[in-house]
Amino acid sequence: MAKISIVYGSTTGATEGAAQQLAALLGATATPIAAADASAFDADLVILGSSTWGYGELQDDWAAGIALLDAVDLAGKRVAVFGTGDSCGFADTFANALGILADKAVERGATLVGQVPAADYGAAESLAVRDGKFVGLALDDTNEAEKTPGRIAAWAKELQAIL
């Protein structure tokens, strides 16, 4: 059975909640980045989660934890990213953290999986949108929390299909 490891950063619990739902659906472990070591990135599929804070920045724990990613070799590994944001309050930087994590994972040699069509979302600008797709699963619990469970379930299904 494929080993799936979720590593996430969450300040108020929104991304943590998503991480736990994904872990349950995928039979994965979920580790806060603040408590992770290099072994957390040793899996067939690594799923990185971060909410977006400041103005388009990584969640605080990731700001420190990104050094862990800098030290691991993700060559040959598949990585997917997810996280919560606020597409109305931060319409210029919605879920930017996904873009930052995705770029870092690719820089470390990973193959990015789990992109999501941006057409499923509103008009917010985001560093995480490339060629009409979010680089991973963007969630907006502030404005459309009702869509979160369905988005998570659909994404988990997609990831399962490629494993």
Ligand SMILES: Cc1cc2nc3c(=O)[nH]c(=O)nc-3n(C[C@H](O)[C@H](O)[C@H](O)COP(=O)(O)O)c2cc1C
């Ligand atoms: C001070 C502040 C700055 C924020 N900056 C952004 C932002 O730039 N982009 C975004 O999409 N969301 C932004 N948000 C919204 C959070 O990402 C959102 O509330 C998220 O669900 C928090 O997730 P967490 O509980 O997992 O940390 C910000 C929220 C606050 C309070």
